[in-house]
Amino acid sequence: MPGSMIPISCHKHHLLLVGFLGFCINSFARGQKNNTLIFTKENTIRNCSCSADIHDCDYSLANLMCSCKTILPSTIDRASHRDLTIWFTDTSGLGMLLNFTVVHHLKLSLCGTTPLPTEYLAILGLQKLRINSEVKGQFLEQNLTIYNSSDDEMRDKMKVQHKDRQMFLYISVLDTSLFNRHSLLKSYSVENVSSITDHFPSLPYSDVFSTTSNKSYVVTFIY
Template identity: 85%
Template sequence: MVPVSCHKHYFLLVGFLGFGFLGFCLNSSVRGQKNNTLIFTKENTIRNCSCSAEIHDCDYSLANLMCSCKTILPYTIHRASYHSDLIVWFTDTSLLGMLLNFTVVHYLKLSLCGTTPLPTEYLAILGLRKLRINSEIKGQFLEQNLTIYNSGDNEMRDKLKMIQKDRQMFLYISVLDTSLFNRYSLLKSYSVENVSSFTDRFPSLPYSDMFSATTNKSYVVTFIY
């Protein structure tokens, strides 16, 4: 017969190990959690938020409640790099131009929070890998996904090696037509590789002179429309 004291020690040990295991799982979950960056405009203010989970599109109240947000001034916006997911809620193209032109963004979601038609403007986004867009067309919300390139793809790795030979630098440029939010059509793209001169190849595009001053020898240009 096992003494009562042994039973007590057994249950204490099991409880301690169980609590420790639970704490380990919680800590591992927190450490593995990857926050998203959410930026939106509301009542002439720009809010920059860090969110642990994706918020329902254009739910400003929930974003202010669930995310860590701060108000930023337009003149403080500068070209940045976003290695985590970037989500932008917008009602016009002015915010998009300030945030995305010549900005490094790998994973981007754009949500149009309004029904006002957008003009045809072109955004030059650097290093874009995956794009999601969400807009309301004729009363229906349409979300679409587009993979520009996958860094783990074998074929793409071979292309990168070819482009980077002789230590020549390259740059991925995605040119996005903002008028695509006005159409109820599938998101499409096409890429032009080994572009040695952005200005000579696409002289009619805005911002083309911005790339003429860089030291890059080769571009991969993807048009999204």
């Protein structure tokens, strides 16, 4: 009957509205960026996915607000991380979680006051680093940019100059004793390193990296 019919124009508007709402919902879902938080506590390792920043070393809040699961050391995922936060209390736990892991944006929070020994950890592909530690009763957070998108032009020029090398591998070497000091976070980089062993023979893990001629390393020391 005519009274039960929906005008075509209204039907089109209805479809447009449904499509628009669906687009907004999908866009919102894509905008929810989950960060990975890994922490060790009481001989257990917890791997969490968090949609919001959690106050450093607040284990209870992390377990409440994030999606967390206990993992075994043998099952630690060393896949590439865009954003990774690690809460740690000693260098052995930190090394197990971080050494030779690809991380672009990294935050490290020392959840304790015990001085750390001098050890060196190798992080791959690091762009930005944040550290937070307590020294003499005061919390100190610092930020360091290793490289960013504005450096791409310079990297491209290097690739043209050394086009026989097929790739660059960014390696950051972190001195764990920096968490014991109040001094500013510092770094320096050595570019176009063809052999880690030849350039830095005393550097731990130098023999792990390939010495083939088609790679050129950019090595950054953080201290």
